[in-house]
Every structure is written in structure tokens, then in C-alpha cells.
Amino acid sequence: MIPAAFDYHSPKSLDEALSLLKQHGGDAKILAGGQSLIPAMRFRLAMPAILIDINRVDDLRYIEERGDHLAIGAMTREHAIEDSAVVRSSYSLLHDTAVVIADPLVRNQATVGGNIAHADPANDHPATMLAYNATAVVKGPNGERTIGIDDFFTGLFETAMADDEILTEIRIPKPPANSGGAYTKFERKVGDYAISAAAVQLRVDGDTVAEARIGLTNVSAVPMRAKGAEAELIGKTIGDAVIETAGKAAAAECDPSPDLRGSVDYKRDMTRVMVKRSIQQAVARAKGGQS
Amino acid sequence: MSEHEVTLTINGESVTHSVEARTLLVHFIREDLLLTGTHIGCDTTSCGACTVLIDGKPVKSCTVFAVQADGAEIETIESLAAGGQLHPLQEGFWEKHGLQCGYCTPGMIMSAKGFLAENPNPTEDEIRHGISGNLCRCTGYNKIVEAIQYAAEKLQADAGGE
Numbered sequence: 001m002i003p004a005a006f007d008y009h010s011p012k013s014l015d016e017a018l019s020l021l022k023q024h025g026g027d028a029k030i031l032a033g034g035q036s037l038i039p040a041m042r043f044r045l046a047m048p049a050i051l052i053d054i055n056r057v058d059d060l061r062y063i064e065e066r067g068d069h070l071a072i073g074a075m076t077r078e079h080a081i082e083d084s085a086v087v088r089s090s091y092s093l094l095h096d097t098a099v100v101i102a103d104p105l106v107r108n109q110a111t112v113g114g115n116i117a118h119a120d121p122a123n124d125h126p127a128t129m130l131a132y133n134a135t136a137v138v139k140g141p142n143g144e145r146t147i148g149i150d151d152f153f154t155g156l157f158e159t160a161m162a163d164d165e166i167l168t169e170i171r172i173p174k175p176p177a178n179s180g181g182a183y184t185k186f187e188r189k190v191g192d193y194a195i196s197a198a199a200v201q202l203r204v205d206g207d208t209v210a211e212a213r214i215g216l217t218n219v220s221a222v223p224m225r226a227k228g229a230e231a232e233l234i235g236k237t238i239g240d241a242v243i244e245t246a247g248k249a250a251a252a253e254c255d256p257s258p259d260l261r262g263s264v265d266y267k268r269d270m271t272r273v274m275v276k277r278s279i280q281q282a283v284a285r286a287k288g289g290q291s
Numbered sequence: 292m293s294e295h296e297v298t299l300t301i302n303g304e305s306v307t308h309s310v311e312a313r314t315l316l317v318h319f320i321r322e323d324l325l326l327t328g329t330h331i332g333c334d335t336t337s338c339g340a341c342t343v344l345i346d347g348k349p350v351k352s353c354t355v356f357a358v359q360a361d362g363a364e365i366e367t368i369e370s371l372a373a374g375g376q377l378h379p380l381q382e383g384f385w386e387k388h389g390l391q392c393g394y395c396t397p398g399m400i401m402s403a404k405g406f407l408a409e410n411p412n413p414t415e416d417e418i419r420h421g422i423s424g425n426l427c428r429c430t431g432y433n434k435i436v437e438a439i440q441y442a443a444e445k446l447q448a449d450a451g452g453e
Contacts, residue, residue, distance in 0.1 A: 001334050003315075006293070008356070010358075031359075051312070055359060104402075105350055105425070106336065109354065191424060
């Protein structure tokens with residue numbers, strides 16, 4: 001299968017990429033890792049007239065702790081996140097997520113920015129960034145602005161970014177003491193999208209959940225937080241009954257579509273299980289000082 | 292339609308070609324460079340039969356445009372048997388019967404080569420995760436894992452003997 005013809009540009013700097021994007025407007029598409037876009041182009045589900053390949057913009061690849069947050073350049077490959085010492089030691093939820101995205105070959109090309117900007121509810125990073133309360137940094141012709149992750153995903157494959165803006169960085173707040181996170185994904189096979197997956201980031205105060213945010217993967221048209229499940233946790237003493245109630249709340253508030261991965265009832269029940277497992281793991285990590 | 296001149300190194304040799312922007316790297320390798328050891332399996336970024344190394348990292352060459360590989364170093368299965376001598380991975384697949392129909396083998400071997408470069412002494416579990424982007428419909432994978440274990444040991448012994 002061969003994609004439709006397009007004009008190709010390979011800018012060396014972000015400014016050059018932005019001016020190309022401004023010039024071509026809605027006809028142009030940004031090529032990041034290409035692991036979703038190129039398959040879509042082969043099927044001719046996507047037929048952009050112009051591709052702006054930002055793989056040669058080197059200064060969008062970094063993972064650095066800066067003050068109160070972890071800054072990740074949008075063109076950082078998933079493989080680099082898997083390998084990052086700081087992610088492994090202090091951002092367990094992000095590490096859990098990176099290692100289950102697609103397969104190792106795809107992760108050598110795929111980027112964190114592409115995964116988020118594509119705004120596919122089946123992608124894994126959206127739920128994780130929702131759980132982290134991350135911030136997206138985007139740049140356009142009028143300069144840089146930040147978008148809180150709760151406002152970033154506006155629809156199926158749609159974001160709060162304008163046509164002439166590029167996602168440049170993701171900022172994850174540094175987890176405070178006694179925090180833990182986990183991502184649990186249920187998939188038919190390596191490389192498939194999740195049947196359901198749950199991202200949990202929480203903070204404990206002794207045996208009480210002080211803060212909790214939960215994101216869900218592939219059980220809604222737009223990447224979603226399980227706010228009902230969060231409410232069942234916050235302020236409660238951690239125990240099996242509380243965790244079960246939170247899992248049931250997530251199962252009730254998600255909105256999966258039936259497809260070859262399962263029926264609505266099945267996906268809701270798997271969401272309950274994924275949320276429970278992620279909470280259990282996150283609590284264990286919070287208590288073990290692992291964040 | 293846009294045409295681009297691409298210069299890259301393939302199996303140690305520098306080549307310059309004009310390619311259409313939409314040409315996928317796997318088509319460029321097979322149809323322009325006539326290196327047909329790299330296979331096309333699924334065309335949907337699922338199977339890994341088209342795996343090649345780009346700057347040492349295994350990727351699916353059906354999911355990269357040839358124009359993106361400008362300036363890169365590409366290795367395909369044809370680079371492995373230097374001077375007619377089988378590479379330890381090829382020898383492992385031979386000795387341990389790591390293939391039946393052989394269609395997935397070039398991709399499987401290139402994936403394993405990239406993986407072993409990063410993790411020369413893997414556990415069985417790590418090997419299984421390492422090749423999880425490559426599908427085989429014949430072997431049930433056990434023989435492939437044994438072949439890669441064989442190669443890992445041989446490569447380690449060769450490296451130690453120098």
C-alpha cells in the first residue's frame with residue numbers, strides 16, 4: 001500500500017517548521033515518529049498534501065528535571081523514556097506506560113509528543129498525562145503558551161492546539177513525597193491497542209489517600225479522567241473495599257465502544273480490574289518510597 | 292509530487308538515489324537497491340518482517356519514508372554473512388532450527404541484532420520481550436529464542452576471545 005503523493009519538508013529548526021506550518025495551514029501535517037501517521041497514510045485514511053518532518057529538529061529531544069517538574073521534549077522517542085534513569089527512579093507511572101506502548105521496534109521511532117498530539121484515546125500517554133496533571137507546551141507564530149492537560153484533549157483526534165502550533169514539550173509535576181503511580185494495560189497481544197488501561201498517580205498520608213488522579217485508555221471517545229473513581233479514593237483509608245468501590249466507579253463512568261476487543265460490559269469490567277490493580281501498585285509504591 | 296535526492300549508507304556502501312517523497316524505505320531497499328532479503332509482511336506496522344537497522348536501532352522499514360533515511364546508516368540481512376561466513380545469529384537459526392517457512396527470519400534476525408547490541412547477555416524473558424515486535428506464524432517462538440541464546444553466547448565468547 002502506497003500513500004498518496006505529498007510535498008515533503010524537513011526543517012532543521014523549530015522556527016523553520018513553524019513558518020512552513022503557517023504558510024501551508026490546514027494542508028500540512030507534522031511528521032513526528034510517524035508510527036500512527038504513516039500507517040494512516042498507507043491506508044489513505046490520511047492524505048496530507050504537505051508533510052513537515054520535524055525529526056531533524058534536534059533540540060526537541062530531552063528528558064530533564066527542571067525545578068518542580070520533569071521536562072520532556074516532544075520528539076523524545078519512547079525508547080529513550082524506557083531507558084531514562086530519572087524516569088525509572090522517580091516517574092514509575094511514565095516508565096510503566098512507555099514499556100507497554102506498541103512494541104520495541106515501534107518504540108524506537110515513536111515519540112511522546114506524537115502520541116499525545118495525535119489525541120487518539122487508544123494511545124497510552126494521554127491517560128498517563130491526565131493522571132500526572134501534566135502541562136503541554138505549544139509554540140505557534142505568536143510565541144509559546146502552555147495548556148493544562150485537562151483542557152488539551154477536546155475531541156476524537158482533536159486538541160486545543162491551533163493549526164499553526166506545534167507541541168514542543170510535556171511537563172510532568174515532580175511527585176511530592178509519599179507519592180506513587182502505576183499504569184496497567186490489558187491487551188490481546190503486544191502491539192495491539194488496550195482493551196482497557198488505567199493510569200493512577202496518588203499521594204498517601206499514612207493509610208489515607210491524600211491526592212489521586214486517574215486516567216483511562218481506550219474506553220471513551222476522548223481521553224478521560226475517572227473523576228468518580230478519584231472521588232471514591234480521596235480522603236479514604238486505603239483498603240480492599242475502597243479500592244473495589246473506586247474500580248466500580250471507573251467502570252460506570254467510562255464509555256467504551258463495542259468492537260473486536262470486546263463488548264461494552266466486558267470493557268467496563270476490565271476497566272474496573274485495571275483501575276484496581278493500578279491503585280494497588282501505586283499505593284505500594286507510595287508506601288515503598290518509589291513514587 | 293516531490294522528488295528528493297537521498298544519500299545513505301546501506302550495508303557499508305554509500306548510495307545516492309532520487310526518490311519520491313512517498314516511497315517507503317522498505318520499497319526503496321527492495322525495488323531501487325534490489326536488496327530483497329528484507330520482506331514485506333503485513334503492510335500495517337504489525338509483523339516486523341521488514342525490520343532493518345537504522346543507525347543501529349531496529350525499526351520497521353514499512354513505517355519510515357526513504358527520504359527520512361537521508362544521511363543514515365542502514366543495515367539489512369544482506370550485511371550479515373561477511374565473506375560467506377554465517378553471522379552467529381544466522382548460525383544460531385541454522386543450528387537451533389529457528390525457522391520453518393523463513394519469511395519472518397530476516398526481520399527477526401535484524402531485530403535480534405539490534406537487541407543484542409544493547410543487551411548482549413539477555414535472559415530468556417528479555418529475549419522474548421526484545422523480539423515481541425516480530426511475528427512468526429510457524430515456530431511458536433521457542434526455537435527462535437534458542438537461536439538467539441545461541442548467538443548471544445557465541446558473540447560473547449567471540450568478544451571475550453579477542
